[in-house]
Amino acid sequence: MLKLVELVLTAEIYNRFSELSEDDIPKKIRKLFYGKTGISRPLVVKVDVAKQVGNVEDILKLPFIDVNTFTKQIIVTSFDAAVKWFASKGDAIEIIRNNPVLAYFYQNYDSLNISYEEAKKKNKPRHSDREWLKSVVAELEKNPETAEMLCLVRLYSPEDIKVDFSDVALNAEQMEEIRKIEVAMEERAYLKQIGLTEVGKLLFIGPPGTGKTTTARALSKKLCVPLVEVKLSMITSQYLGETSKNIEKVFEIAKRLNPCILFIDEFDYVAKTRTSDEHAAVKRAVNTLLKSIDEINLVEDGVILIAATNHPSLLDPAVWRRFDKIVEFPEPPENVRRRIFELALSKVEGDYDIEELVALSDGFTGAEIKLVVREAVLKALLRGDKRISQQDLLNAVEEVKSRLNLKTSY
Ligand SMILES: Nc1ncnc2c1ncn2[C@@H]1O[C@H](COP(=O)(O)OP(=O)(O)OP(=O)(O)O)[C@@H](O)[C@H]1O
Numbered sequence: 517m518l519k520l521v522e523l524v525l526t527a528e529i530y531n532r533f534s535e536l537s538e539d540d541i542p543k544k545i546r547k548l549f550y551g552k553t554g555i556s557r558p559l560v561v562k563v564d565v566a567k568q569v570g571n572v573e574d575i576l577k578l579p580f581i582d583v584n585t586f587t588k589q590i591i592v593t594s595f596d597a598a599v600k601w602f603a604s605k606g607d608a609i610e611i612i613r614n615n616p617v618l619a620y621f622y623q624n625y626d627s628l629n630i631s632y633e634e635a636k637k638k639n640k641p642r643h644s645d646r647e648w649l650k651s652v653v654a655e656l657e658k659n660p661e662t663a664e665m666l667c668l669v670r671l672y673s674p675e676d677i678k679v680d681f682s683d684v685a686l687n688a689e690q691m692e693e694i695r696k697i698e699v700a701m702e703e704r705a706y707l708k709q710i711g712l713t714e715v716g717k718l719l720f721i722g723p724p725g726t727g728k729t730t731t732a733r734a735l736s737k738k739l740c741v742p743l744v745e746v747k748l749s750m751i752t753s754q755y756l757g758e759t760s761k762n763i764e765k766v767f768e769i770a771k772r773l774n775p776c777i778l779f780i781d782e783f784d785y786v787a788k789t790r791t792s793d794e795h796a797a798v799k800r801a802v803n804t805l806l807k808s809i810d811e812i813n814l815v816e817d818g819v820i821l822i823a824a825t826n827h828p829s830l831l832d833p834a835v836w837r838r839f840d841k842i843v844e845f846p847e848p849p850e851n852v853r854r855r856i857f858e859l860a861l862s863k864v865e866g867d868y869d870i871e872e873l874v875a876l877s878d879g880f881t882g883a884e885i886k887l888v889v890r891e892a893v894l895k896a897l898l899r900g901d902k903r904i905s906q907q908d909l910l911n912a913v914e915e916v917k918s919r920l921n922l923k924t925s926y
């Protein structure tokens with residue numbers, strides 16, 4: 517019952533106060549109202565929508581609520597009576613504290629001691645919703661020009677990202693850089709005010725399988741912003757000028773989707789092709805890339821730029837200084853390997869000695885440690901065993917080692 521009244525009152529208050537935004541509507545309520553083009557104002561609570569929240573018959577018994585039998589819309593017949601009734605229910609106070617729309621109204625109401633700011637902090641903004649991303653994409657698809665841009669990138673809503681920071685073992689320096697980006701995102705308004713706009717551009721360097729992509733994804737989930745992923749090799753074209761155009765389009769898309777993370781993988785790709793005959797076209801592409809990086813920033817555009825490469829030495833020197841921070845993803849040292857083993861084995865039954873594995877896996881990346889665990893689990897399953905033994909793991913370590921040797925012998 518309270519949940520239903522919350523729904524109806526939220527819609528009513530949101531419609532009355534135009535200063536309230538979609539970010540103020542609690543995520544779970546917002547999700548009831550997404551249409552193809554987003555959430556339309558005013559919010560209309562139809563019986564069908566209310567049914568997803570509770571038993572509609574119940575609230576129709578309340579004297580201040582009615583239903584329009586033609587439009588099937590639930591309406592508040594007396595706003596004053598409704599807000600008074602709601603405030604008088606003890607359990608409603610907690611609901612109000614978690615609902616920015618209600619908190620906005622009730623912060624000045626009697627002596628309830630409600631803070632709109634506090635409620636806002638507890639609610640995830642709309643760009644964390646997969647429905648929001650869908651509606652923005654639907655809008656961009658209407659225009660052939662922007663529809664074409666969408667083909668160049670992969671988009672992920674933070675809701676659909678499976679990894680978070682509890683799944684990644686990072687060292688202290690990596691963690692600090694991630695924290696800095698988080699606070700920069702939170703304090704965008706302040707940074708703008710003091711004129712510090714050059715923040716939010718990171719370059720991740722390190723060998724394959726060391727967690728660069730995983731970290732970018734986990735950051736998107738943590739910040740509740742969509743991830744725009746692009747591999748430079750995928751947008752490089754043999755046609756003159758096309759690569760430059762594609763680069764511009766990718767940055768344009770990121771700006772349209774703000775706030776978001778623009779993750780550019782294989783960042784060395786353009787630089788790598790420099791030695792080819794198409795020198796002029798490549799030079800132009802590099803220049804476009806530099807210019808695009810200059811023209812985007814977190815504070816004004818709401819875009820965090822993360823570029824990743826396995827071959828930092830190939831990068832144009834001019835590229836380096838455009839990033840506020842180069843974050844290294846080295847082959848993990850002992851303590852990080854221990855953590856990755858612990859993470860990878862956390863749900864696996866068996867008798868094993870992680871210390872021995874850590875000592876034997878010098879030079880392994882996170883990806884290779886995961887491979888060890890996967891091999892051991894599959895080997896055990898082959899025996900019909902869900903418990904793995906230390907021997908399974910040791911065999912798998914040897915296997916991965918011989919793989920590594922193959923890699924270096926060619
Ligand atoms: N530090 C780490 N902690 C936990 N898992 C890790 C770590 N590093 C790598 N992994 C695991 O290894 C796999 C590959 O990682 P990821 O794709 O992030 O590597 P990458 O650095 O982006 O590699 P590439 O340069 O080839 O793109 C993932 O399954 C990831 O979970």
Ligand SMILES: [Mg+2]
Nearest residue numbers: 728729730781
């Ligand atoms: Mg990667």
